[in-house]
Amino acid sequence: MKYLNYIDLGYQTIVLGLIALISIATAVDGHFEAIGVAGLYGGVFLGPWQMVSSLITVISRGLYLRWRVIHLLSAIGYIVGASVFAMLYGNADIDGVLKVFLGILGFGIPVGLALFYYYITYKSFRFARAQAKAVL
Numbered sequence: 021m022k023y024l025n026y027i028d029l030g031y032q033t034i035v036l037g038l039i040a041l042i043s044i045a046t047a048v049d050g051h052f053e054a055i056g057v058a059g060l061y062g063g064v065f066l067g068p069w070q071m072v073s074s075l076i077t078v079i080s081r082g083l084y085l086r087w088r089v090i091h092l093l094s095a096i097g098y099i100v101g102a103s104v105f106a107m108l109y110g111n112a113d114i115d116g117v118l119k120v121f122l123g124i125l126g127f128g129i130p131v132g133l134a135l136f137y138y139y140i141t142y143k144s145f146r147f148a149r150a151q152a153k154a155v156l
Contacts, residue, residue: 028073029145032138035066056127063130070137071095083144091137098129 039062046054074092078085114122 024073024076025141025145025148029141031069032066032141035062035069036134036138038062039066059127059131063134066134067095067130070134073141074137077144083147084140087140088137091133091140095133098133102126 039058042058043055046052046058071092074088074095077083077088078092082088
């Protein structure tokens with residue numbers, strides 16, 4: 021479990037760092053639409069990783085268990101809700117304020133969940149590292 025924290029935090033930091041760098045580079049070039057695409061690619065690599073990490077840590081009763089359970093259930097709820105919405109309204113013509121609202125929900129909730137889990141992983145890493153130093 022000790023090395024899982026290092027691997028987990030390292031992978032998430034690399035992916036989030038790459039997303040940030042790509043977003044900054046595309047914003048400087050003036051291609052603001054590409055920021056969303058960078059976020060989507062980041063979500064493809066980060067989302068499943070965080071779900072599996074959260075599930076493993078919940079099953080193994082790791083650090084910050086309550087927060088990880090909240091993250092895991094929230095992520096599952098979001099995936100189910102988004103899937104049901106896509107199934108019911110996938111062919112509907114959505115415009116105006118509703119389209120903006122759905123866009124914010126579609127990108128805002130996953131980003132919030134990703135940052136929340138990164139925070140949990142960071143806190144867990146710091147706590148485990150402090151415990152390891154205290155033992156020495």
